[in-house]
Amino acid sequence: MRATDLSELAAFDAVARHRNFRRAGAERGVTASAISHAVSNLEARVGIRLLNRTTRSVSLTEAGAMLLSQLSPAFGEIGSALDALNQYRDTPFGKVRINAPNSIARFVFGPVMGPLLANNPNLELEIVATDRLVDIVKEGFDAGIRLGESLRDGMTAVKIKPRLRLAVVGSPAYFARYPVPRTPTDLKEHVCIRNIHPSGRAYPWEFSRAGNIIEFEPTGPLSLDDQELMVEAAMSGVALAYVWEDRARSHLANGELVECLASWCAPEDWLYVYYPTRKHISAGLRAVVEALRV
Known part of the structure; x- marks a missing residue:
């Protein structure tokens, strides 16, 4: 097989997995037009259309699906x-x-990036941090980081550091106007930031103690999906924030923020690095997993 043949097949494989020429190009390190040209050359050479293309979507033809089913194991072996x-x-x-x-990438990778790259000078690490829920297979990632409760079937998961904890924090100026809440139910009398996903969907503040679990739905005037902004808003005195304790730690230490309801804020589920069970695990990924594991 010629090198050009293998390159065209690799381009098709990337597009078929991503259903997107731009993302396939990013994975292959070339432009979307180069990927499109390679796939078109492959289709012309085999005399069969492999992809259905519109301005908004890319899908596999029946022939393309058959070819992908044969290519995936072959590229895994390669x-x-x-x-x-x-x-x-x-x-x-x-x-x-x-x-x-x-929201947690800095806590996971901050302590390990330097030693990991220093000990593995031929390793190239690409970390994409987003609170959007990502399908790591479709978007071409080797692995992802998630709380254990959100892992899907078909994934191998390895427990990693650190174990995080959420905290309710407010500024001294805020608590000069409002009494410190003693139980989660007291939050009904407070101004609280609504935590939202990038999709805009809000999620509750969760508390537990001695088997008693309480979910509180804030109804305040401020909704945020970025924890840095939540910390800034809390320091300004406008509301209480529900953030990762590590995110607010330096401000708690210097007195800019005060924590409350600590006895109701238990550690979260463990974090995991996860990857498809059937995926070939490279030596590079193994090195990353070993650096992160508990």
Whole structure:
């Protein structure tokens, strides 16, 4: 097989998985037009249309679906063969793409990025931090970071550091106007920031103690999906915020913020790095997992 044939097949494989030329190009390190040209050349050479294209979507034809089903295992074997070469290198080689929630990415990767790259100079680490719920397979990631409660079936999950905890915080100026809440039900008398997902859907503040679980739905005038903004709003004295304790730790230490309801805020479920169970695991991904695991 010619090198150009393999390149065209790889371009088709990327488009078929992503259903998107731009994302396929980003994965392959080329432009979307280059990917489109490669797939068109492949279709012309085999004499069969493999993709249905519109201005808004890309889908597989029946022939394209058959080809993808044969290609995926083959590219997995090629990846395994190339990765086996790592035994002849001092350190893992290649790119590892990881998706992580923006609100926790700094706590997960901040302590390990420096040592990980220093110990693996041939490793290229790409971290995409977003609180949007991402399908790591469709979007071409090697792995993702999530709380255990949100993991899907068909994924291998490895417990990682740190174990996070949410906290309710407010400024001294706020508590000069309002009494400190003693129980979650007291929050009904307070101004509280509504936590929302990037989709705009709000989620409750959750509390538990001695088996008693309480969900509180804030109804305040401020809704935010960014925890940095929540911390800033809390420091300004306009409302209470429900944020990761580590996000507010420095402000709690210097007195800019005060924590309340601490006995009701238990540690969250463990964080996990996860990846498809059937996916070939590269030496680079193994190095990342080992750096993150508990």
